[in-house]
Amino acid sequence: MVDKPAPDATRRSARSRRAIYDAALALVAEIGYPRTTVEGIAARAGVGKQTIYRWWGSKADVLLEAFLDLSTRAGQEPYAVPDTGDLAADLKAVLRITVDRLKDPRFEVPSRALAAEGLLDERLGREVVAKLLEPSLRRYADRLRSAQRAGEVRPEVDPRIALELFVSPLAQRRLQHTGPISHQYTDTLVEYALHGLAPRTRDVPSGTPGRGPVGP
Template structure:
């Protein structure tokens, strides 16, 4: 008899992990964070809920990891903001890319659900900020510090506060749907943040 090779446990686990990620993202987009359960994720992924609990401690952990993994698959893992020597151009470029990501159907529903639920769920909110938001904000901090060293930004400016001048309005408009988010809008935010609104 020809002995069959043993099943590849690693590949099978990876397949299950991907299925769980996809199920979690789809569910939260369809029914929201609160109505998404470990049981529902397991059923949709075709795995036992004990499989999920073996790898994650909560649905928040599942969803956050799934969202991070989705970004990496799409080539949107946070990376340094290019320093071309033109701060305004660099900020416009990264904010335009952010608009494109926020409007991408793959990202919009799960990211909106996470952000909204994080407002009322303190623990989830902290994890959302720590794992997803803060690493991206630190990219702005480093680029603004580089601009300070080059003399393009005043030395007394706190980069962590300054970045909120263009990041926070974009996030608020996106979350509240008060108006469309566009490249033109973020270009204007950069102009206002860097030059102010007083008469030049």
């Protein structure tokens, strides 16, 4: 009598996780996050809902892990901000890539759902920041520190606060639908963040650097 090999629990678990990831992403895309349920994910994946609750605490946790897995498989890991010596050009280049990713239909709906739910669920919000945003934010901050060493940014500027000048408006506009997301928009954010709203030195009379026109 030939002994049958024991079932491989690890492979079975991996298949179940993949089915759950796919089901969560598909349902959010088809019916929206509010109508997606753990029961619905389980039914689509062909597993019991107790399986999901054994691995995750909520549908938001499932979606976050599914989104991270999708990003990894699609080569969407956080990218380094280039350092060509031109800070404005480097920031514009990486923000254009960000716009393209945000508008990718595979990622748009689940990432928007996670961002919106993170505003309501503080624990999830911290997880989204730590796992989705923080790796990219660190790279922006590193590029701004490099610019400080090169004299392109004032030494007293806090890079973590400064990066919010162009990252936060993009996130807010996307989440609140206050306007289109485009390369032109992010290029403008960089210009405003780096140069401010006051007239530039070359636009004001000589002898008054950094100030507006002198009165009579």
